[in-house]
Amino acid sequence: MDISVKNVTKIYGTQRALDDLSFEVKTGEILGFLGPNGAGKTTTMKAITCYLSPNKGDIFLGGTSVSKSPDIIKKKIGYLPENNPLYMDMPVMDYLKFIGKLQGVDKANIEAQVCKMVRICGLDLEKHKKIGELSKGFKQRVGLAQALIHDPEVLILDEPTTGLDPNQIIEIRELIKEIGREKTVILSSHILAEVEATCDRVLIINKGKIVADGTPESLRKEAQGKEILKVGVNIDDKNTVYNALQQLEEIEVVSFVDEDKHLFLIESYAGKSSAQSIFEMCMNKGWYLTQLTPVEKNLEDVFRELTN
Numbered sequence: 001m002d003i004s005v006k007n008v009t010k011i012y013g014t015q016r017a018l019d020d021l022s023f024e025v026k027t028g029e030i031l032g033f034l035g036p037n038g039a040g041k042t043t044t045m046k047a048i049t050c051y052l053s054p055n056k057g058d059i060f061l062g063g064t065s066v067s068k069s070p071d072i073i074k075k076k077i078g079y080l081p082e083n084n085p086l087y088m089d090m091p092v093m094d095y096l097k098f099i100g101k102l103q104g105v106d107k108a109n110i111e112a113q114v115c116k117m118v119r120i121c122g123l124d125l126e127k128h129k130k131i132g133e134l135s136k137g138f139k140q141r142v143g144l145a146q147a148l149i150h151d152p153e154v155l156i157l158d159e160p161t162t163g164l165d166p167n168q169i170i171e172i173r174e175l176i177k178e179i180g181r182e183k184t185v186i187l188s189s190h191i192l193a194e195v196e197a198t199c200d201r202v203l204i205i206n207k208g209k210i211v212a213d214g215t216p217e218s219l220r221k222e223a224q225g226k227e228i229l230k231v232g233v234n235i236d237d238k239n240t241v242y243n244a245l246q247q248l249e250e251i252e253v254v255s256f257v258d259e260d261k262h263l264f265l266i267e268s269y270a271g272k273s274s275a276q277s278i279f280e281m282c283m284n285k286g287w288y289l290t291q292l293t294p295v296e297k298n299l300e301d302v303f304r305e306l307t308n
């Protein structure tokens with residue numbers, strides 16, 4: 001089911017949390033919603049899940065308006081809120097049955113649906129324990145199971161791996177990817193590795209506005225811009241190398257990285273590559289080239305540049 005956020009503005013007092021925000025998510029996509037603290041991720045998710053009303057704009061799920069038909073929309077959405085509020089004194093099975101009833105799952109179907117969620121979310125060994133007795137990772141699995149209990153077409157997950165240890169993070173990511181094969185998923189995070197590992201597409205939000213939209217790969221490429229190379233030349237007179245590099249016509253900027261190791265950082269002019277010229281120059285002069293490596297920007301650099 002497609003999600004369409006159209007010109008949504010949300011103002012809290014004097015704080016403009018969302019500023020004319022628009023984006024689309026296609027059926028079956030896992031979208032990573034990335035942004036620094038206070039960027040507006042949770043506010044957007046609450047607006048999609050009918051927990052708050054925007055001051056302006058509207059959101060559509062499969063063409064149905066969130067503001068006009070919240071009851072229809074709620075049935076189509078599974079929501080794992082930030083901090084995953086759960087009833088700690090309830091055993092897992094009872095809790096899931098309770099949520100199933102609240103979500104309008106057919107009485108005749110509830111038992112089977114709860115068992116299915118327990119299986120999908122890997123809760124079989126823990127299903128009779130009280131939620132308060134579970135580890136954080138398993139509590140998060142219960143949160144996912146409650147979000148999925150009514151078999152929603154859209155899944156909204158607000159920082160689903162916060163507070164988990166590295167093994168639990170990997171397990172929950174795998175689970176989300178598995179679930180995401182059949183559903184449209186929006187997952188918020190400020191952890192770049194998380195989004196890169198789990199999502200098909202990334203939206204970066206800052207101060208209530210979208211500042212980037214693309215696959216992790218395309219965002220990295222876009223940020224790449226000019227070619228940057230790390231070049232090592234092992235001769236004693238590093239200034240001679242420095243001057244020779246500066247003479248090459250493809251090179252715009254030469255700087256020393258590590259003077260002792262004779263390493264240079266080379267920035268080429270836009271659209272040019274200087275690797276071949278550097279290689280040929282060293283061959284002609286009989287200099288020993290110890291390193292010629294492209295310096296890649298990663299998603300972390302993109303994120304920092306766009307949200308500073």
Ligand SMILES: Nc1ncnc2c1ncn2[C@@H]1O[C@H](COP(=O)(O)OP(=O)(O)OP(=O)(O)O)[C@@H](O)[C@H]1O
Pocket residue numbers: 012013015016017035036037038039040041042043044190
């Ligand atoms: N109930 C509220 N009342 C007043 N201001 C709010 C309220 N909820 C959020 N805000 C403000 O709106 C802005 C966006 O907050 P939001 O929680 O959506 O950001 P976020 O991207 O989810 O941040 P985080 O990563 O820290 O959870 C922030 O400046 C926040 O202080």
